[in-house]
Amino acid sequence: MRIMVRTDGDLIVEATPDIGFVHRGCEKIAESRNIIKNIPMICRPNIADDSHLNWSYVKPIEDLQGIEVPERALYIRSMLCEMNRIASHLYGTALMGGIFSGHTTMFMFGFGDRELLLDLFEMLTGARLTFSFIVPGGVRRDLPSGFKERLLKTLDQIERHLPAIDRIFVRNPIFVERARGVGVLSSEDAIKLGVVGPVVRGSGLLCDVRRDAPYGVYDKVDFEIPTFNEGDSLARWLVRYEEIKQSISIVRQLVRDIPSGPIARKAPLVVPKGEAISRIESSRGETNHYIVGDGSEKPYRVKMNTGSFKNLPALPFLLKGARIGDMPIIYGSLDYWPVEADR
Amino acid sequence: MGIWIGSLREIVEKVVDTPPLKNLVNWSRIYSLWPAHLMTACCGAEFGAMMGPRFDPERFGMQSAVGSMRQSDLLLIEGTVTKKMLKRVKVVYEQMPNPKYVIAMGDCACSGGLFHDSYSIINDLDKAVPIDVYVPGCPPRPEALLNAVLKLREKIRREEVYPK
Amino acid sequence: MTEVFAKEQGIAAAIKEKLGDTVEEVRVDRMRRLSVVAQKETVKHVAASLQSLGLDHTLAVSGVDYPNENRVDIVYFLSSYSRDDLKDIVLSLRVKLDRENPSTPSLTPIWESSNYFEREAWEMFGVNFEGHPNLQKLLLQDNWDGPPPLRKDLKIPELA
DSSP: EEEEEEEEEEEEEEEEEEOOOOOOOHHHHTTTTTTHHOOOOOOOHEEEEEEEEHHHHHHHHHHHHHOOOOHHHHHHHHHHHHHHHHHHHHHHHIIIIIITTTOHHHHHHHHHHHHHHHHHHHHSSSSOOOOOOTTTTHHHHHHHTHHHHHHHHHHHHHHHHHHHIIIIIIHHHHHHHHHSSSSSSOOOHHHTTTTOOOHTTTTTTTOOOOHOOTTTEEEOOOOOOOOSSSSHHHHHHHHHHHHHHHHHHHHHEEEEEEOSSEEEEEEEEOOEEEEEEEEETTEEEEEEEEEESSSSSOOOEEEEEHHHHHTTTTTHHHHOBBBGHHHHHHHHHTOOHHHHOOO | OHHHHHHHHHHHHHHSSSSHHHHHHHHHHTTTTEEEEOOTTTHHHHHHHHHHTTOGGGGGGGOOOOOOOGGOOOEEEEEEOOOHHHHHHHHHHHHSSSEEEEEEEHHHHHHHHTTOOSSSSSSOGGGTSOSSSOOOOSSHHHHHHHHHHHHHHHHHSSSSOOOO | OOOOHHHHHHHHHHHHHHHHGGGGEEEEEEEEEEEEEEEEHHHHHHHHHHHHOOOOEEEEEEEEEEEETTTEEEEEEEOSSSGGGGGTTTEEEEEEEESOOEEEOOOTOOOOOGGHHHHHHHHHHHOEEEEEEEOOOOOTTTTSSSSOSSSTTTTOOOOO
């Protein structure tokens, strides 16, 4: 993404984002491949958060076909999605706390812990980043033996590293001074701009699709939704940091409560006539897929709508009046993933 | 005077291009390959993982990407290059000082990959920028990328210091 | 299976009562999904009424191209942050336009969050949004000279 700024000395007067450098035409290509062949391509826009996009694409197809997914498959899907949320938030906090602040310590912490989770993904799905694991009707494979024990051990390891991040960053006056009071987004502006995800929760609004319109098994687990009222960059960073802890607790509950049973129901290779839209809370915000079917095996229209594109209007709004030195921090706090916004 | 300096330059080049000086210069180039992280699409996530603590490219001299093309000599094109991005890839390539090397990372940079029939991407990148090493994969594992860097080092070890 | 979605039916009834004849159709599709079809002449009035009912931001704006029926639809998906009983509902507001020269009033003055979505729909489908503050290219390359990409005119080779 290119940001064109006009400045008055050190203050930014106007900022215009120029996006589209990764526009690969996913929506157009999706109309020419059948629904199963589309899955790897639909997941590529956000490669660090693959399972949320996958579920968001499969859900309208299941709504149109009228299939009920077995309970065990919903538990496995939710488990995969929450693990993916932890991995993606480790990536996001590592970038803003590390690279955009000018050092590499947080980058190394975040990426080192993320590698432990990628080993688990490889054990379950066969790939580090691109799972393509969720299909209409269920999931592709069952949990391998030894997976649950290794998962709980990894979560303990990640939780043991969190107090170090607390000491070095959350309570460090150098980092806090860099991020506090920078890029403040009030809750009225947040509603007007339509931002989603940690950006809207950092501005004091308690909005999370997992609580407002539960899907999967999120109505059966207990978790809190961290919100902060200040609306500055530090609040948005802390929302992600707290969500890591909440996701660890959700995964533990899912591992404890998962039932036995089938992992998939046979689904026909056809998209019935009709339209449906899904709402899934991915790590960067709410993701929607709007699918129009015409009775063939290829979808007639796939509209992908991701959290980063919805958060895009916040960038020129927050940069107005800020200093140039604050630009990396504001950009990092929005956790903008360019590939997801351009599709 | 000009002819004297010209022939002096020829003599210096001939001396440097023979071992042991040639081996010394190439050795120093190999152990300080600084990458320019041109994250054009999703493969950048695996590049980030490669620069992380588990794979540790700093033991090969690849310091974490400093962000300025003027100080880097390895251009990693990670992911799909769209038509809008092509001009910027060329600008980055031309800004880098010699000697410079290019690695095309991922299926999309090699040949179009998953999006080969899209209306807005470039399938044949080697017509725009000369590529030294291709790394297939979608995305390639960090070990594969490190292997590509090792192959590039073999290539640098063999080449001349002042190519004609 | 037919289920009675009581809450959604209640909201649909309230909308029908408020808007009356200005909308063509108000329907409950499935759980938490409602849809409203409006004409392009009355869509601004419908949008203002929906905003006063509590739907305060746009989730997405999508276009759908139907060359066989010679129309292009623009669909707005709306939801609410401020009203707790509407937080889980998605209401889709559909406007049917003529395919040769599609043009509709822009809803950016009512919902600021539609700004970038309408820009993308202009670029991808060729639909003109009257009154939009900044209709410029967003995603395509600067020298794009083909038809709007997401129309069915632009064909890409289909895999076997």
